[in-house]
Amino acid sequence: MTANTTTIIETRAACKFFGEGESLVKAVNDVDLRIETGEFTAIAGPSGSGKSTLLNIISGLDHVTSGKIFMNGAEVTQYTDKELANLRLKHIGFVFQNFNLLPVLTAYENAEYILMLRGMPENERRDKVMAVLDKLGIADKAKNFPSQLSGGQQQRVAIARAIAANPTVVLADEPTANLDSKTAASLVEMMAELNEKEGITFLFSSHDPRILDCSKRVLVLTDGAISDDQKNN
């Protein structure tokens, strides 16, 4: 079964439930969603609305209880763990709320790691990573370890790691949650710029209204279900 080829991500009646009986929690409930190439989409909603769970099942980090997920037209809900790991490595860039950089690697090495996993030769990696760090304005911090960087700089390194390998989509789970409002705004501006200039597709979760204003599309999640799908101009 294949979906529209310009659609990067498609979910069909995707459900993710936790627990059972009276303690059953419908974290994601019957979600139908399409993300097209080049979109800059935010998933909004209060804490516990299922934003992270939806991102997790889209990325294959978690399995759906029912429903189907498609990535580039292929149904990934049928994938084995090994195939899902491959999918994440080759098609998805991740940005986490807590940055999740390897503390023992420098900014340069953190960004380089995914490229190494993909088997890219060292000289190509060097050019690619330096170009990305330069684009994100942290080339001068290449040799710094995460502990030597501010929160905003660490999140930029995380974005550099996510986009260095030219993924099909970047999934960001509350990327600005641990940043002050000024740094958060500048980071979202930078992500929007990458989307605008480089055509990188972003799907991220947030409940910060200032961040949501920058998004081209906002999906509002309430109790695990999409309650609104707004397009901003």
Added chain:
Amino acid sequence: MPLTFKIATRNLLRNKKRTLITLSALVFNCAMLIALFAMMRYWIEQSITNITSLAIGQVQIHAPEYREDRSLYKSIDNPEEYLAIAKKENISASPRSYGYGLASIDTKSAGAQYWGIDPLKERQTFRFAEYILEGDFFNDKIQSQVVIGRKLARSLNANIGSELIAVVQAADGSMGNEIYRVGGILQTISEEMDRSAVIMHQKDFEELFSSAGRIHEIALNSKNKLTSTQVAEEFNVAAKKVEIKTWEQLLPTLADMLRVSRSAMYVFSFIFFIAVGFGVLNTMLMATHDRIREYGMLKALGTKPWRIIMDVCSEAFVLSACAAILGSLAGVFLCFLLDTYGIDLSSMGGSMRMSGIAFDPVLRSDLKPVDIVFTVIATSACCVLASLFPAIKAARLSPIKAMQKH
């Protein structure tokens, strides 16, 4: 440096105290094993050298059943044939005659085993002539002089120059008696020699026992050119009416014990490595537990389980490599100290002999590159194997659950 090793090295430096403790244990283990191997080898080699080069030799030739009966009449037929083979094969050979009788000095007397030897050949073949406690060993030209065992000398109250009266039953049925001067007292070589040996020139022996050139034993020593079995094989072809025995057959208990000692080294090292393995396992379990979120994140990014296993194992490998280098250096230094100063076991009391054979009481070391190579490889393998369990545990983590850990 590849990124994997960079991560491994830096991860080790994250908890310096923990790494240092594990590293110290590994270094200690390496150094001790290297020293133990070298010391055990020295002891085993020294023991074999003592057995083969002092008096017994690698191989002995006797008339059939001589060893059970020890009769003066059970001598080797045509010993020249065997001596000729020895000469041809460049194996040192010493013909000996044995007889039994009484030895007396003044009012003291004791049973004695009389040795008739060729001093020149004995010196060329064995070193017991150098093991003199008092006096000198006689040479080819000196007759009517004997060298006696230490305990026999004590029981006879013998001193250098004492007159020893030998009373024996000669081969012709007559009583042989003669007076000899004690020229030397032997150090402890073997229990038998210590207690009863009266060593004299072959010509004196022939006169005393009227033995007419009877040879009871030909002791052979290739001086490490051949193994005892190879030496025995050279004579097997010519052996018709003689019994040819290697030292391992002559002293089976001792040979077994030395063989067991060799195996014991590996058993000891196995026990050492089990202990080390648990230490490394504990360290790596703690390390992977501390970094559970990182492994979850790496899996989320698409890192394959085998790479996480490789990352954890690399950490153990880097740790073991450092331990192997430092441990080898410490081990070599320990061996150098052992070689220079030795450990004198005689001060701990008791005699240093087994199966009646005396051993050098000072333990030294005989370090061979194989000791270092074995220890290094075994330490690395042990560390990597011990890290497999935490590595597999980390590789099988669910990324979501792992990233939720605090």
